[in-house]
Amino acid sequence: xxxxxxxxxxxxxxxxxxxxxxxxxxxxxxxxxxxxxxxxxxxxxxxxxxxxxxxxxxxxxxxxxxxxxxxxxxxxxxxxxxxxxxxxxxxxxxxxxxxxxxxxxxxxxxxxxxxxxxxxxxxxxxxxxxxxxxxxxxxxxxxxxxxxxxxxxxxxxxxxxxxxxxxxxxxxxxxxxxxxxxxxxxxxxxxxxxxxxxxxxxxxxxxxxxxxxxxxxxxxxxxxxxxxxxxxxxxxxxxxxxxxxxxxxxxxxxxxxxxxxx
Numbered sequence: 001x002x003x004x005x006x007x008x009x010x011x012x013x014x015x016x017x018x019x020x021x022x023x024x025x026x027x028x029x030x031x032x033x034x035x036x037x038x039x040x041x042x043x044x045x046x047x048x049x050x051x052x053x054x055x056x057x058x059x060x061x062x063x064x065x066x067x068x069x070x071x072x073x074x075x076x077x078x079x080x081x082x083x084x085x086x087x088x089x090x091x092x093x094x095x096x097x098x099x100x101x102x103x104x105x106x107x108x109x110x111x112x113x114x115x116x117x118x119x120x121x122x123x124x125x126x127x128x129x130x131x132x133x134x135x136x137x138x139x140x141x142x143x144x145x146x147x148x149x150x151x152x153x154x155x156x157x158x159x160x161x162x163x164x165x166x167x168x169x170x171x172x173x174x175x176x177x178x179x180x181x182x183x184x185x186x187x188x189x190x191x192x193x194x195x196x197x198x199x200x201x202x203x204x205x206x207x208x209x210x211x212x213x214x215x216x217x218x219x220x221x222x223x224x225x226x227x228x229x230x231x232x233x234x235x236x237x238x239x240x241x242x243x244x245x246x247x248x249x250x251x252x253x254x255x256x257x258x259x260x261x262x
Contacts, residue, residue, distance in 0.1 A: 015040035018055065022047040027054040029221050033109050034237045038260075041237055045260045048230060056221045057233040059117035063213030063220065066193040066204065070178065070185045071122055073195050080156035081123055082179040085115045088167035091140070107145045107163060108132070108247075109240045115161045116151065117236045122178065125153040126235050131252040132243040141165070149243050234260065 015035040021028045022044075034057050035041040048055055061067060074081070089111070116127065135146035142165075149161040178185040184196040190210045195202045220227045235257055242253040 015044050018044050019047040022051040022053040025053065029056045031058045032113050034233050036109055038241050041234065042260050045234060054225055054228060055230050056228045058217065059114055060213040060217045061114055061118045062121035063216035064190055064211045066187050066190055066211055067213065069193060070187060073185050074178065074180055077181045079181055083119055083122065083157065083159040084177040085118065085159065086162045086175045087115065088171050088173050089163060089165050090167065090169045091165050108147055108243050112149060112161055112163055112243065113236050113240050116239045117232065119151060119159040120232050120236060123153050123155060123157045125155040125157060127151045127239045127255050128154055129252050129254055130239055130243045130246055132246040134247045144247060151239065
């Protein structure tokens with residue numbers, strides 16, 4: 001489980017601080033990504049196993065009240081889900097920190113992790129395979145910032161993530177569509193929820209602000225350790241690394257968290 005010496009030299013920020021805090025006996029709330037490469041992730045998993053500390057990653061969208069109502073709507077489902085998660089991110093300058101492989105790990109690792117986590121929460125199932133394709137760098141398009149990922153989950157659910165910087169900023173930034181059991185659920189920009197079943201439509205709208213679950217996730221960290229699933233963060237992070245492998249290799253890649261010793 002020890003990282004290579006090369007990886008150790010770039011062992012920075014979240015992963016390093018998480019390991020140090022766990023070794024010091026601290027509970028940890030850390031922003032995403034949990035790690036920016038697989039060696040860092042191995043070290044975090046190793047520290048978590050040895051110290052048995054509480055680790056929570058800032059995947060806030062699962063804690064939105066709209067997300068919880070969407071999940072409740074499908075709680076009695078009998079079939080796998082089909083999930084589309086589209087992100088119209090807008091142009092991101094090439095010198096932005098998220099593109100730095102050491103600081104952010106690129107858009108797949110830094111941003112798409114949010115949406116993998118959302119799908120895990122909604123399906124209550126682990127991702128087992130990912131197939132990803134990216135628009136090649138050209139003009140002002142940066143590497144891996146326009147990508148589609150197809151994730152397969154243990155329960156048979158399939159999720160597609162479309163992350164693009166090629167759209168217009170005036171259009172909605174995030175839209176989630178869920179299809180299952182002859183029903184449809186849609187979240188738009190975490191301001192509006194639409195639930196459709198048997199021809200009936202229920203809508204809820206947040207008029208004053210978005211509800212992305214920030215305050216709720218902090219409350220969970222402070223008060224309810226049972227709602228913290230560290231292994232889901234490991235699966236999410238590993239899925240983004242495997243998505244990068246898929247982009248480079250042009251083939252689906254299996255997601256096996258046991259390879260990390262988790």
